[in-house]
Amino acid sequence: MSYSFIPNTIRYASNGYIRDLEEKIPSKLPKEYVSFLVKRGVGILDGSYDIQGTDLEIHNFLTFPENQRDTLSLDFYIGAFSNRVPSDCIPIAYDSGGNVFCIGLKGENRGAVYYCDREFEYDEEDETEETRAQKFTKVSNSFSDFLSRLEKYTV
Structure with missing residues (x-):
């Protein structure tokens, strides 16, 4: 499966941004995810994507903040969801x-x-473990598997 971003919306994470984010959370990000942020970049998806094998869809990946009011950024979501996700996860x-x-x-x-x-x-x-399982559904064992299961939604 594949996914694509709208041209001219892709931004790449700098090593400095990754370092600052890891200090903020505080934890090292998984290597596959860092590679995605630094090498593939994040932009606005060209539509919604179903996740094969589930009844879930992804609307967009979180981006890097352009300013302090950027509500679709990793930084904003990490703060906004701090009481909704475990400390060993980030949105x-x-x-x-x-x-x-x-x-x-x-x-x-x-x-x-x-x-x-x-x-x-x-x-x-x-x-x-029981209440956590009710709130969090494991979608994939790895980030690369997650990406490979994205399929563009068509009517």
Whole structure:
């Protein structure tokens, strides 16, 4: 499967931005995701994409902030969703309903992509594996697998 961005919307992450982001979260980003941000770049998708094998769709990837008011940036979403996603994940994309896809940062979940319903609050102290599974759906074991399963939505 493939995906494409609207021409002239693609921006590439600098090594400085990656370093600053890793200090902010604080964790190292999975290498596959860093490669995507630095080498492939992020732009506005040329439509919505279904994720094969699920009933989910992705509307867009989160970008890099152009200014402090950029509400579609990684930085904004990391802050806005801090009480809705576990500390071992960060938002990387969203669907048309405002729900987010997150990437795991640590342990056995590192690099895995999850779907997170934005309606749920997250409390790490009261969380169990059962309640976490209700709020977060594992979409893929790796970022590259996630990308390979994107298929442009057609009517």
